[in-house]
Amino acid sequence: MRASKVVLARIYTDRERNEIVLPADADERPLLRQYFLNPAFLAEFIHMHAANLTHIGEGRLVHFVLLNMARAEEWGAEEEAVIAHEFGHIWLFVNNYPAPAFEGKADSCVAIQAGDAVQHVLIRDEMRRRGIDFIPYWVRNLRAQLEALEAGGPEPFRSIPVCRQMAMLTQWIDARLGLSAESWEDYERYELAMARSFPHLREPAGEIAGMLRGIELSDLQRYTAALRAVLLKMSALAATPSHSAN
Numbered sequence: 001m002r003a004s005k006v007v008l009a010r011i012y013t014d015r016e017r018n019e020i021v022l023p024a025d026a027d028e029r030p031l032l033r034q035y036f037l038n039p040a041f042l043a044e045f046i047h048m049h050a051a052n053l054t055h056i057g058e059g060r061l062v063h064f065v066l067l068n069m070a071r072a073e074e075w076g077a078e079e080e081a082v083i084a085h086e087f088g089h090i091w092l093f094v095n096n097y098p099a100p101a102f103e104g105k106a107d108s109c110v111a112i113q114a115g116d117a118v119q120h121v122l123i124r125d126e127m128r129r130r131g132i133d134f135i136p137y138w139v140r141n142l143r144a145q146l147e148a149l150e151a152g153g154p155e156p157f158r159s160i161p162v163c164r165q166m167a168m169l170t171q172w173i174d175a176r177l178g179l180s181a182e183s184w185e186d187y188e189r190y191e192l193a194m195a196r197s198f199p200h201l202r203e204p205a206g207e208i209a210g211m212l213r214g215i216e217l218s219d220l221q222r223y224t225a226a227l228r229a230v231l232l233k234m235s236a237l238a239a240t241p242s243h244s245a246n
């Protein structure tokens with residue numbers, strides 16, 4: 001068995017210089033620095049509240065949970081839910097549920113989104129089992145998203161990068177699988193706004209959510225098959241010229 005540890009690090013941004021600041025006392029700082037020097041990783045990270053990375057090397061594993069403190073006011077008092085979510089991904093990793101890893105390539109994001117869509121089902125189940133109330137944080141994020149969509153013009157998808165489009169797709173799949181008009185009063189409003197802003201994602205969201213619904217994903221074989229199917233679907237969608245950003 002390999003040595004393995006979890007490193008939780010709060011990542012700050014120097015707003016004036018627009019630079020990432022790694023805390024001086026962060027564990028495994030040189031390793032962390034390598035990731036933040038990668039523009040593809042950084043481009044994703046700035047949109048996230050938190051990220052998790054598993055570094056494999058020198059006979060050991062380091063699981064990083066990185067909080068993007070530049071966005072801390074967006075989660076406010078819900079930090080537990082943010083961290084629990086990222087720990088959920090690590091929990092799946094150490095239990096040998098494979099997920100596509102970030103490989104530094106521009107299209108890694110599609111694989112990551114596919115992995116998230118599948119893993120989030122299991123993470124939600126586990127958080128429920130542990131009594132972690134993740135709904136307030138989740139709904140808070142979706143409401144912010146909803147308001148931004150409603151304030152925006154029609155068809156903003158044409159101008160956003162394909163990685164962001166896939167992130168929206170995963171968000172939509174998550175909502176379809178984990179929320180309803182009964183559990184969230186703005187659910188129908190969210191559906192309408194998403195369908196208006198991302199008409200090309202509506203069918204894939206329904207299709208992928210339908211695929212994942214009712215599958216016993218804790219079964220490793222079914223999990224792996226589902227992951228492969230979602231990845232294929234998303235890769236094909238991301239490669240369709242009319243869906244790519246110019």
Ligand SMILES: [Zn+2]
Nearest residue numbers: 085089116120
């Ligand atoms: Zn996630």
